[in-house]
Amino acid sequence: MLIISTGNKAVAAAVKQAHPSVVAAYPITPQTEIIEQIANYVANKEIETEYIPVESEHSAMAACIGASVTGVRTFTATSSHGLLYMHEMLHWAAGARLPIVMANVNRALGPGWNTWAEHTDAFSQRDTGWLQVFVGTVQEAYDATLMAFRIAEDERVLLPVMVNLDGFSLSHIMQSLDTVELGDFIPPMKLPHAIDVNNPMGYGPMTGPADYFTFRWDIERSMRDARDVIRETEEEFARRFGRKYGPTEDYLCEDADVVVVSMGTLGKEAEVAVDILRKEGIKAGSMRLRWFRPFPDLDLKGKEVVVIDRDYSFGFGGVVAASIRAKTGVECYNVIAGLGGQEVTYDDIAGFVRDRKIGEEMWFGVSE
Amino acid sequence: MSEIPKEEYIKTCTAACAGCSSSLCLRYVLKAAGPDTVLVIPACCTSVIQGVYPNTSFNVPVYNIAFAAAAACASGMSKAFRSAGKKTNVIAYAGDGGTVDIGIQALSGAFERGTDFLYICYDNEAYGNTGMQRSGATPLGALTTTTPGGKGEFKKDLDRIVAAHNPPYMATACSSYPLDLYKKVKKALSIEGPKFIHILAPCPPGWRYESDRTIEMGKLAVKTGSWVLWEREYGKLTVSGPSKAAMKNPLPLEEYLKGQGRFKKATPEIIAKLQQALNKNLERIRKEEEGIC
Ligand SMILES: Cc1ncc(C[n+]2csc(CCOP(=O)(O)OP(=O)(O)O)c2C)c(N)n1
Numbered sequence: 253m254l255i256i257s258t259g260n261k262a263v264a265a266a267v268k269q270a271h272p273s274v275v276a277a278y279p280i281t282p283q284t285e286i287i288e289q290i291a292n293y294v295a296n297k298e299i300e301t302e303y304i305p306v307e308s309e310h311s312a313m314a315a316c317i318g319a320s321v322t323g324v325r326t327f328t329a330t331s332s333h334g335l336l337y338m339h340e341m342l343h344w345a346a347g348a349r350l351p352i353v354m355a356n357v358n359r360a361l362g363p364g365w366n367t368w369a370e371h372t373d374a375f376s377q378r379d380t381g382w383l384q385v386f387v388g389t390v391q392e393a394y395d396a397t398l399m400a401f402r403i404a405e406d407e408r409v410l411l412p413v414m415v416n417l418d419g420f421s422l423s424h425i426m427q428s429l430d431t432v433e434l435g436d437f438i439p440p441m442k443l444p445h446a447i448d449v450n451n452p453m454g455y456g457p458m459t460g461p462a463d464y465f466t467f468r469w470d471i472e473r474s475m476r477d478a479r480d481v482i483r484e485t486e487e488e489f490a491r492r493f494g495r496k497y498g499p500t501e502d503y504l505c506e507d508a509d510v511v512v513v514s515m516g517t518l519g520k521e522a523e524v525a526v527d528i529l530r531k532e533g534i535k536a537g538s539m540r541l542r543w544f545r546p547f548p549d550l551d552l553k554g555k556e557v558v559v560i561d562r563d564y565s566f567g568f569g570g571v572v573a574a575s576i577r578a579k580t581g582v583e584c585y586n587v588i589a590g591l592g593g594q595e596v597t598y599d600d601i602a603g604f605v606r607d608r609k610i611g612e613e614m615w616f617g618v619s620e
Numbered sequence: 621m622s623e624i625p626k627e628e629y630i631k632t633c634t635a636a637c638a639g640c641s642s643s644l645c646l647r648y649v650l651k652a653a654g655p656d657t658v659l660v661i662p663a664c665c666t667s668v669i670q671g672v673y674p675n676t677s678f679n680v681p682v683y684n685i686a687f688a689a690a691a692a693c694a695s696g697m698s699k700a701f702r703s704a705g706k707k708t709n710v711i712a713y714a715g716d717g718g719t720v721d722i723g724i725q726a727l728s729g730a731f732e733r734g735t736d737f738l739y740i741c742y743d744n745e746a747y748g749n750t751g752m753q754r755s756g757a758t759p760l761g762a763l764t765t766t767t768p769g770g771k772g773e774f775k776k777d778l779d780r781i782v783a784a785h786n787p788p789y790m791a792t793a794c795s796s797y798p799l800d801l802y803k804k805v806k807k808a809l810s811i812e813g814p815k816f817i818h819i820l821a822p823c824p825p826g827w828r829y830e831s832d833r834t835i836e837m838g839k840l841a842v843k844t845g846s847w848v849l850w851e852r853e854y855g856k857l858t859v860s861g862p863s864k865a866a867m868k869n870p871l872p873l874e875e876y877l878k879g880q881g882r883f884k885k886a887t888p889e890i891i892a893k894l895q896q897a898l899n900k901n902l903e904r905i906r907k908e909e910e911g912i913c
């Protein structure tokens with residue numbers, strides 16, 4: 253069914269169809285609309301979900317953990333400081349191998365207070381063991397949320413999944429949304445280590461170095477297996493519902509001399525920039541990174557690469573650029589842009605490509 | 621004690637210190653709760669007592685959660701069990717630190733939301749797990765590793781904080797009175813909604829007394845009126861048997877303090893302040909029971 257929706261409402265619509273048993277959540281701008289919408293679904297009895305309006309994000313994730321380990325589907329949503337406040341529990345959820353799905357509406361971090369888009373919140377959770385996908389459109393926010401449940405709950409994965417969408421520039425804008433008849437796309441959740449009072453076990457007790465080490469390796473092994481699960485899930489999604497996704501969304505990359513790598517909504521701007529540059533005779537392409545964890549294999553050999561980081565690791569560099577250098581060995585021009593909601597247009601992106609200085613870093617709009 | 625079941629849910633060999641009363645309490649809690657029970661425990665002595673993976677000393681599922689998160693985790697678990705049509709008891713079993721300090725936000729939230737669970741705080745009046753630092757529940761004058769001159773502040777009044785949430789059932793207990801504890805857990809679990817039991821749990825290394833005096837120590841706490849046993853059902857307070865006598869004719873407070881190394885630096889002024897606070901507390905309980913306040 254074709255409707256008009258915000259990014260937030262699209263996430264909520266997907267959650268409604270995936271039908272978690274428990275949603276525990278705490279409001280924060282610009283995520284709030286997601287959980288309000290879910291609260292409405294529950295109040296109107298459109299879904300039979302236990303909605304727990306907790307007193308903090310730390311408790312939101314703790315409640316999801318407590319619910320998930322009984323073997324039921326769970327969801328929460330947050331943003332920015334809410335995500336940071338959850339940090340401890342994010343490690344816990346992944347370490348406990350619980351397939352919790354969370355939407356994170358990417359937002360800058362204070363001080364100063366800023367409610368607009370930036371990816372530093374999600375990247376600062378990089379090492380928690382969560383899968384992370386970044387979406388670029390309202391449609392994709394919906395599709396990725398549906399797929400997130402299936403991927404998280406696959407027995408080869410059993411890790412939590414974070415669906416990231418840019419604050420305001422995606423969470424609050426309206427685009428057309430084609431909802432699907434879900435059918436049996438998401439099978440019932442089966443948690444092999446669900447609590448069973450007839451088989452009492454200790455969950456997460458003190459663990460010596462050898463067993464602990466094995467548990468960490470198991471997480472990494474599942475991260476690796478997750479690549480297959482993601483691919484299979486995206487392929488089946490395409491077969492059933494006709495929309496294709498992959499680890500990256502590539503636009504005119506194949507014959508490109510220079511490729512712009514970006515994430516989230518800037519990826520769509522980059523595609524327009526590529527069209528402009530092509531008209532000028534510059535063979536440009538756009539690669540929007542969708543999956544950040546597990547990090548995809550990227551084929552950038554022989555290309556000049558311009559990486560736009562909507563984030564920063566202080567004292568080091570842009571996180572995406574660093575990841576690409578480390579994984580591909582390809583040098584890049586690292587543009588830091590869009591922090592705290594800074595406007596970055598397709599014209600700006602075309603300018604980054606024209607003025608590229610491979611090997612350097614540039615803070616867009618900052619004068620020395 | 622013929623009504624207490626023979627079934628044991630704690631194995632005979634655990635990592636608890638000799639004379640640990642909190643594990644003794646847990647033994648009776650689990651006997652009262654029975655096998656359809658899940659324990660949620662934050663970081664605390666109990667997470668050590670439970671043993672090292674892949675072994676466990678407990679015969680019910682135990683869910684370990686981060687220090688601040690016991691009540692919130694139990695909230696989610698209780699909702700999930702109920703939504704699946706299961707009556708399984710969800711019991712958060714947390715130390716005083718995990719309750720009065722870092723966990724109080726989650727505790728307050730879960731009680732305010734009316735979560736159907738039992739929260740038990742076993743109060744050894746310090747952070748046992750990390751080696752006896754002060755907690756908000758450490759009494760005035762007590763030595764801990766972070767209050768080497770004696771704590772300068774009074775014990776936080778956890779019960780009045782919890783009472784402000786108006787739970788349908790709350791009670792105090794003490795490890796030296798296991799039958800009283802057993803009955804209170806049974807009653808608590810028969811009631812729907814958030815229940816709270818605060819257990820005084822003497823701790824030999826923390827309180828600095830010989831490990832064979834644990835039962836005596838708890839009895840002295842009650843007999844001096846330092847610790848009052850009561851229950852409050854739907855707002856109605858009743859003083860429990862062992863404290864009834866103590867309230868009429870309490871032993872001198874010094875009887876309780878003198879056997880504990882942690883009070884060895886407590887001056888007569890500190891002891892007078894403790895006595896004053898004790899008297900005030902007894903007065904308040906007396907009045908509440910008589911319906912005066
Ligand atoms: C966020 C966090 N801070 C600190 C700790 C370290 N820690 C573990 S247990 C504990 C004290 C527990 O004291 P209490 O709750 O009184 O229980 P007891 O150990 O006395 O049984 C502390 C400080 C932790 N696990 N997590």
Ligand code: SF4
Pocket residue numbers: 635636637638639640641642643665669744748749822823824825826
């Ligand atoms: S430190 Fe105290 S409470 Fe902790 S195990 Fe030892 S005796 Fe028990």
